[in-house]
Amino acid sequence: MIYNVKEIFLTIQGEGYNSGKKATFCRFSGCNLWNGLENSKKTAKCNFCDTDFVGINGENGGKYTEVSLINKIEKISNCNNNIKKFIVFTGGEPLLQLNEQLIKKLKKKNYKIAVETNGTIKAPKGIDWICVSPKIKNKIVLNYGNEIKLVYPQRGLKLKNFENLNFDHYYLQPLYNDKYDQNLKKTLEIIMKYPKWKLSLQTHKFIGIK
């Protein structure tokens, strides 16, 4: 298999449960809910994306075989093999490309494997940390995992539709757009009302890292 990768970089996980943790991010190209082109954003199945996942032209982006991708991830993670390493597969939609074989091989090299997905595609076996971020117009098939993270507000969103799914942690994350202050206020208000949900902030944006 050839993997299309937008970028790979070493950073600090900025959001959700693992916020603050050193992580290698591998961003796969492409998404099943939007083609990434601005002129089709309004009519896309997901229309509030803040990520460039088009093409393979980012930092360390490219077309990779399994072996070359593992080698590149190892080089970027820059860690002794005795230390548990943390890799986050994201996108775009990473489950369009992430497969069991790649997961198995990375685990042999002492990686904890995390994925950030829109939840519309079933996950291969072996993922250690599943974060699902549903986009409400789209039915999720991945209704279990470690954390669910809803961007808030989303038109038509009913929290109760997500509260009985099988997740350990429930997060609301203010929509990052030109109305951010209002979105944050609304998020704080809803959490005060429904405390099952916790606040997730995109801290990487505030401290100026990827």
Ligand code: SF4
């Ligand atoms: S599902 Fe995720 S990657 Fe795809 S368009 Fe929506 S926010 Fe962007």
